[in-house]
Each structure stands twice: as structure tokens, then as C-alpha cells.
Amino acid sequence: ELSPRLQVVADYVPANARLADIGSDHAYLPVALLLNKKIQWALAGEVVQGPYEAAKRQVAKNNLEKLIEVRLADGMEAVLLEDQIDTITICGMGGVLIKDILERGKKLQRLSGKERLVLQPNVGERQLREWLTTEGYTIIAETILEDHRKIYEVLVAEKLKTTAQYTEQELLFGPFLMEECSTIFVKKWQRQLEKLEKVRANLARSDQQLDEKISQVELEIQWIQEVLHESE
């Protein structure tokens, strides 16, 4: 049984996929997808010894050694051409780390650009969306959800024939999420608004010249207020 967070990710993995789950930890995601016979084959990549061993144990416990290969490798270095991977999941890390893993994968020619990417950044969603769009990916779906009182975003991206263009606001809020404006989305941005208002007050009290920083914070506050007012 997957957590609600990983279940959303699993639902975005196409049937019969050949999956690479990078930073797999216990390999819960590929194990669940193979036990349900949803996908063909999976690779679980881990860069740290402990989680790598946890993944190996989980795969063995479920007798899935023939269908899940666990590899100790840094990021996309786990992926080989002959694996014929068509879907990549990278979950439970910061958006900047996810972006760095993809960027390095591209440089090492382990990322062809044909794969579907299902990404679940814990923070840094904006930076990840920026990277995706400068690389010519289109965001084809997004979900925001709450799991154990934490709010998570899941992004699905693919390279399509025509490349999408996004506004600064869409990169921050997510094109689908801001359109949908769900209760959880409103909750996330209300929290962020409160945080930024405190940041602004602290900056205003400081003796240093922080005009640029203040105007950045004010711009984000303004965008959030706009997006929240549209939801009323």
C-alpha cells in the first residue's frame, strides 16, 4: 500500500512502462507498480548505501528480482541505453536537486528527452518548472495533495511537438494548479503569504539597504494575493 503522495505519482506512470525511479530509497514505488502488474520492468537507482540495501531487501522480499533491478549510482548514471526507459520518477527531494539530476543526465546522454517525467519536488517547484520549460518540456499534468499534514506537488512533463510558453506566475504556482485553485492550493499559498508578510516586516525593520529584496518579496505577495482573490 503506497502513501497518498506516492500513489499520485504511481497513477501518472503509464501502463506497461519501463520505469527508472531515481532516489528510490525502499523501492516502494516500483515494487507497488510491479505487484499490481501495471508496468513491465523497473530500475531503482540509489546513491546512498543504506537506502540501496533497503531497496534490495524490499525487492527480494517480494520476489521481484527479475523485474526490478536495483543499482547503486549517482542520479541518471543508473540508467543504461539498453534499459529502454520510457518513464522517469524522481520524488521526495528538493526541486533544485531534481533539476540537477536531470541536467547531469542530459549532459551524460542518459536522458533522451523522449521519456515521461513524473516529479515530486518537496520544495523548489518554481526552479524545476523553469528548467523544464527552458529544456522544451511541456507540463502535461499537475496534482497538489496533502499527506500527513504536508502539502506536495506532483508534476508530469513531456517533450511535445510544440513547446509551451508559461508566464512567471504559472512557473511559480503551476499552470494547472493555479487554474484548478483547489482548497489545498489555497491553503499552501495562504501559508506562504503569511510567511512572506513576516519576511517583509523583518526586512523593513532592518538598517541595511534591502530595497531590491523587499520589492521581490512584495511582488510575490502581490501575485499570491491576486491568485487567492481569483479563487473567492
Ligand code: SAM
Ligand atoms: N523517492 C522516495 C520517495 O519519494 O518516497 C524516497 C525519497 S528520499 C527522501 C530521497 C532519496 O533520494 C534518498 O534515499 C537519497 O539517498 C536519494 N538521492 C539523493 N540524491 C540522489 C542522487 N543524486 N542519485 C540517486 N539517489 C539520490
